[in-house]
Amino acid sequence: MRVPISMIFPSSFSTFILPQGRENENLFASDTRMRKKINAPLLPNCKALRYTNSINNGLFRKESVMKINIQSKKTLFYLFLTFLSCLLGTWFAFLLADLVDLVLKKDLHHLTLQTLFILGFLLISISLAFIKGCVHNALLKEKSCGLRSFLFRKIFSFSVEDFQKHNSGEYLNLFLSDCELIEENYFKAVLTLFEHICQLVIVCVAVIFTDPIMFFVMLIMSIITVVVMNAGNGKIQTGMQKFAESKECFSVFLKERLSCFPLFSLYQVTSFVAGDFDLRNTELGNAKYVQQKELLKKSCLAEFVGLSCTVIIMAAAVGLTIYGRLTAGFVIASGQLVGKMISPLMVIPGTYAQLKSSQPVRERLLPYLEPLPSVTGNKKGKISSFKIEDLSFQYPDGCQPVFHPFSLTFEEGKHYLIRGKSGCGKTTLLRLLCKQLSLHSGQILVNGKTPLQDWDSADFFEQIGVLTQQNYIFTGTLRDNLCLYQTFSDEEIFHALRLASLPMSPTAFPEGLCTILTESGNNFSGGELQRIALARIFLHDFPWIFADEFTTGLDRQTAQKIESTLLSSREKTVIAISHQDSPEFLALFDEIIEL
Template sequence: MKTALLKNKGFIALTIFFSLIVSLGSVLVAVLLQRIIDAAVKGNMELFQQTLFISVFYVPLLGLFGYLYSISSKALIRGWTVTLRENVFRGILRRDFEEFSKTNTADYLSALSNDIKLIEENYVQPLLLTLQNMIIFVASLLLMLFISPLVTGILIGCVVLLFTVPTLFGKALQKRQKAVSIQMSLFTSKLKDMLSGYEVIRSYSMSHHVEKIFAQENETAANTKFTADRTLALNEGISEILGALTQFAVVFIAAYLILTGKLSAGSLVALVQLSNGFVGPVMMIMQNVPRIQGVKPVVERFNALADYENDVFEGKIQPAFHHKLEASQLSFAYTEGRNVLSNIDLTLLKGKKYALVGPSGCGKSTLVKLLTGCYAGYDGTITYDGVELKQLDRAGVQQLSSTIHQQVYMFDTDIRDNICLYESYSEEKIISAVQKSGIEQVISQLPNGLSSAVGENGSNFSGGQRQRMAVARALIRNLPILILDEGTSAVDMQTAYEIETRLLAVPDLTLITITHNMNPDVLGLYDQIIYMEEGRIAGMGSFEELLQQHERFRKFITLDTLEAI
């Protein structure tokens, strides 16, 4: 929040300046009304003409400054919310895979949409209104003291009573606003889950059941918000009643002073007008303070997202990979007490080709993610050319490797952007990557070629075509390490063989392939096969060596080959 304020300090200064002028100007209207009424009652034509002349210029000028205040405040709110979203989004992206995965993505979506709206409506806008009304309150108080200290003293006594309202509703509203934020996050999560499962819903005729779940969640979310709104309404209602009683007290006391000859008729009008500028702001403040307090948990959640700093990867050393990537006594657990990896010792040499094989769930993907800096909470060491991973610049480590994932994600843009990922590459490099990936023939048949839209998550293309694009995405970067995480599982065996053999032929490329494809012709081309079981490395060596020396590997290969047949 502080960063958002500092970034928009120009708009803050303008808003405060115009707010000051508008607030003071609205208070001084009472003086003009006093002069008009006194001139009419006393029959003073000269005073009447002077006041009329001033009013002709004063009112439009006040309207102009009101417009400028409205524009500057809206520009401030726009800048504030834009900065808040940017800060939160940046904070989300600073998380490593482990931290990111701990929170449902729907919570992030809710923070960037629902919570932003809550903060705008219940924090930023009330804060600006409170500031403006405080200026009006102070100016009205000073002018009322000048006109009638007695009426002002009685009015202050009534206002003290109004100040008790926030203490009655502040904590209750804070609790209810927090519940609204949590419930909207849950609602967004359920909604995302349902829409993501659209294909299953339609395939299994679940529409009626899902509609019922949606109706329940929708009702719960609406009721939770309504509970908070009821508390707000009660707070506002009591404030309105107390405010009205206060104004009646002012009118009756001022009327009594006129009857006793201690106050002019113009002063009565001025006092009534000023009491509106005295009680009205107090009521607004009383209504807005609980709203500001109520949204405090949401603001704290926002700050936690925006100010996130990774306290593990704090290294500043620029990484290098000229010789080897090494893991020693490496262990890792997603949840305490349940290791996914245990005591891994592994050395990967630059330019060599490695295949990670083993039963599903043995830790292959987790090992590769650890080696490339995705997770932080590991025991043991991971070093690049002898330097511990946690001492290295995290962004630099990520620039050493590219990954071809099994589950390919496509951004809702065109093929070119999905391959280049918004970076600039020459046409020659793009064409080369397209050719090596095997997607060239598909693109050549499209009317718009590389500019063809892929649709939401690549919905315009088949799984195999999306995977070929992912191969091109990785190849075009020409980074020293390439990870093939079941990256050819969605293409036919011939295409997979062609892609993999091309990658194996790149001399300076360190290739790490996670695979269930037990094709002996392909596995025989790797420098080393790393065979894993239950989070440990059970065997290492060439394909032929493991076949001859490792019985469990031989059984695994045989069973897998039979299952494939």
């Protein structure tokens, strides 16, 4: 017989005390609490571990992940190698001039020595270029890996509520597209810009010492080139931004349509989905075409300006040779010097435009690079109760509150069942209790006095186990999915599997705990995945368990075993959501709350 408890609730809530009828009271009284939780290393080697520690210690900050630190030894070494490589490249042009001038001396012995010297010089130059390239790639790797690691750690430090403000397509686009664009259009562009500016300065100095008139001609052509190439950067930047946005939308569309393939197949609408895909695919292609068209215009203009400069500079060199200001060898060498000057003149404006085009992407990353707000929750200790006072909640985009103000108390050692029609706020209430949503109004007090948001999150989730309707499974072994980077003995894992009524049959788990679960657990049935999620909860031995439809989809016999296991111990406080209404099931709970 159900007896109403002495609590004051709105009319929409009714709470009852049920007969207990406990069995297997000490089923959870095993030594699972004695197990050690040891954080497993996330990275396998010492270099990666040192790299991770540098991120954890704050060496990668907002200011560093988006900039190249000129004061670092690796960067200074690269700058030195770049300067030396540019110097040797310019020197090579003058060595060619000396080689050609030997035609007037008709000295074969001197010609042989000069040729051997140039070949040795080339060997040194190429070796230096190889070393410079390796350092260049190492710098890019350091910056790109640092950026991705910083972003990943910042995202994984979000609350669940903040994390779910962005869709999965946006996160995928962030790592697979935006980070790549930053590497190519920002980090690499900065290094390329320095290299070509260094090359241009060295060539200009060398030409000034050779003949000031020649330098004056080159200077005029440089100014013309820069002015012409700076035109149209705005269109390129806009095109880059639109393409990035289109790519993100396409990524979201593709992920959703692929995940819903069984639905479309069952309803025989795959041809319509394919037509929708063609439309989105065309939109993405058009966005890329517009961007590439602007880049092509810039490229053709750059080629015309560059070749025009080459013709004018070569003509000036020939004229100065006729007047005796330059040697015949320098006319030939001027081709090398022109290339080393024209190349930076052509590349620098384009690289600068590329650098500017990365601005929208960098601005899109900035919110993820901002420092997290200081964690105010520092209260720790054993959780013995949750007290809800005048709680109401409305989603930001919702038209009306999910539920109106009510009060409620959950006490340690009891088992609670929350029931109600679909959409009445059962799951929302659990999400509020486990800090996955912020309070709209009212408050939730831990132990009757501490606001939920003031409780230390790490300490909170050491005591709270959450079992949602979605069974979160990632690609990895069964052990990985159960232990979640912590260390448990095989005996503890098998005990948790038994509690979840998941037999380790050779057919289902041919490799035992090392059996691989594929993406989202697609190689297992829904019931098996649900029991794996239950085993995970049992293994981590939480004193409080919030369970949302934890036996839905299981056969009645298996469900009864799990219900009896979960609800037979006073050491576990359970707050469950279920639509099941069998007398045997309801008898397992101390209180039933009707929403």
